[in-house]
Amino acid sequence: MAEPASVAAESLAGSRARAARTVLGQVVLPGEELLLPEQEDAEGPGGAVERPLSLNARACSRVRVVCGPGLRRCGDRLLVTKCGRLRHKEPGSGSGGGVYWVDSQQKRYVPVKGDHVIGIVTAKSGDIFKVDVGGSEPASLSYLSFEGATKRNRPNVGDLIYGQFVVANKDMEPEMVCIDSCGRANGMGVIGQDGLLFKVTLGLIRKLLAPDCEIIQEVGKLYPLEIVFGMNGRIWVKAKTIQQTLILANILEACEHMTSDQRKQIFSRLAES
Amino acid sequence: MQRGLDSETKKQLEEEEKKIISEEHWYLDLPELKEKESFIIEEQSFLLCEDLLYGRMSFRGFNPEVEKLMLQMNAKHKAEEVEDETVELDVSDEEMARRYETLVGTIGKKFARKRDHANYEEDENGDITPIKAKKMFLKPQD
Numbered sequence: 001m002a003e004p005a006s007v008a009a010e011s012l013a014g015s016r017a018r019a020a021r022t023v024l025g026q027v028v029l030p031g032e033e034l035l036l037p038e039q040e041d042a043e044g045p046g047g048a049v050e051r052p053l054s055l056n057a058r059a060c061s062r063v064r065v066v067c068g069p070g071l072r073r074c075g076d077r078l079l080v081t082k083c084g085r086l087r088h089k090e091p092g093s094g095s096g097g098g099v100y101w102v103d104s105q106q107k108r109y110v111p112v113k114g115d116h117v118i119g120i121v122t123a124k125s126g127d128i129f130k131v132d133v134g135g136s137e138p139a140s141l142s143y144l145s146f147e148g149a150t151k152r153n154r155p156n157v158g159d160l161i162y163g164q165f166v167v168a169n170k171d172m173e174p175e176m177v178c179i180d181s182c183g184r185a186n187g188m189g190v191i192g193q194d195g196l197l198f199k200v201t202l203g204l205i206r207k208l209l210a211p212d213c214e215i216i217q218e219v220g221k222l223y224p225l226e227i228v229f230g231m232n233g234r235i236w237v238k239a240k241t242i243q244q245t246l247i248l249a250n251i252l253e254a255c256e257h258m259t260s261d262q263r264k265q266i267f268s269r270l271a272e273s
Numbered sequence: 274m275q276r277g278l279d280s281e282t283k284k285q286l287e288e289e290e291k292k293i294i295s296e297e298h299w300y301l302d303l304p305e306l307k308e309k310e311s312f313i314i315e316e317q318s319f320l321l322c323e324d325l326l327y328g329r330m331s332f333r334g335f336n337p338e339v340e341k342l343m344l345q346m347n348a349k350h351k352a353e354e355v356e357d358e359t360v361e362l363d364v365s366d367e368e369m370a371r372r373y374e375t376l377v378g379t380i381g382k383k384f385a386r387k388r389d390h391a392n393y394e395e396d397e398n399g400d401i402t403p404i405k406a407k408k409m410f411l412k413p414q415d
Contacts, residue, residue, distance in 0.1 A: 225332055
């Protein structure tokens with residue numbers, strides 16, 4: 001039993017680091033090292049490939065590359081820390097390099113600065129609320145970080161809050177606010193009455209929030225409804241009747257594992273009834 | 274009789290004291306390390322990676338405020354300008370122009386002196402329209 005394990009370990013350790021460009025869209029495992037485009041020439045098979053002469057004067061200056069979730073910097077290379085598919089996005093304008101990240105799936109949320117999440121107020125203590133966001137600690141939310149905050153205008157224990165993280169790292173308790181940097185609410189704050197809150201995986205949230213998501217477009221045609229997506233895997237839905245709300249919740253939970261044909265069948269059945 | 278030390282000896286003593294103090298300071302006996310400029314920036318947020326839409330959505334008029342927000346936030350995100358301006362005017366442009374015309378007269382009358390009141394005649398409708406021609410100094414022609 002020990003032999004195949006040791007052989008596998010050797011092969012992993014012995015294999016050279018692959019170029020990130022060649023691995024785009026493929027599954028990568030934690031522990032793999034990836035080379036960035038500028039380093040490929042140097043690491044190529046000795047002598048066989050001629051290095052292209054670049055007449056570019058600024059050939060030595062490298063482009064800044066951003067390594068996103070699932071990747072870490074390891075010297076000059078990228079080290080994979082989560083298993084999933086490697087993705088890349090070209091830079092939109094100016095500063096070059098683009099973004100590399102690993103498209104992985106998980107249920108447990110880790111607070112990240114700038115993320116919009118749905119939280120549940122669990123306690124009041126001193127000047128702050130304790131809000132449960134699904135992470136390892138409850139986040140703190142100050143009384144004053146709402147638009148038009150007054151003594152009367154405050155959330156109660158048990159309310160749902162849509163806010164964003166201002167501080168979120170592994171060393172400190174996460175802090176969230178319900179206003180943006182200009183002091184406006186922009187849709188954040190207490191989420192209204194009724195409705196249903198349920199939990200899904202983080203990957204599904206990102207899939208539903210993609211700009212060209214068909215699921216959301218089809219759902220929007222069914223009946224009047226309101227949805228709030230939190231990046232911590234929580235979705236809040238509300239429709240006119242309880243039955244419609246429940247149907248919506250079931251669709252969103254199930255659509256992760258359905259093919260597009262099955263989904264279209266279900267939507268056509270719903271549209272008929 | 275001189276008490277105390279000379280200024281020279283004082284200076285010397287001070288310098289010696291300073292030397293002793295600075296020698297006692299600790300320092301790292303390492304060769305100069307050049308800081309390597311790192312070209313890789315680590316970010317843990319998905320916002321940079323994928324263009325995600327705004328998290329609050331409303332369909333078929335369930336929550337009009339959220340629908341307005343959706344347009345705002347998603348438009349900002351895509352940096353597209355809204356071509357059709359659907360700003361509903363409470364008062365039409367023509368009516369505005371008419372009001373302004375009479376408004377100028379009313380306000381002007383407030384600041385006019387008694388003699389100038391004759392300039393402001395009242396219309397049939399009761400609107401005050403100022404007579405444009407004011408009495409100015411006419412230079413005599415030779």
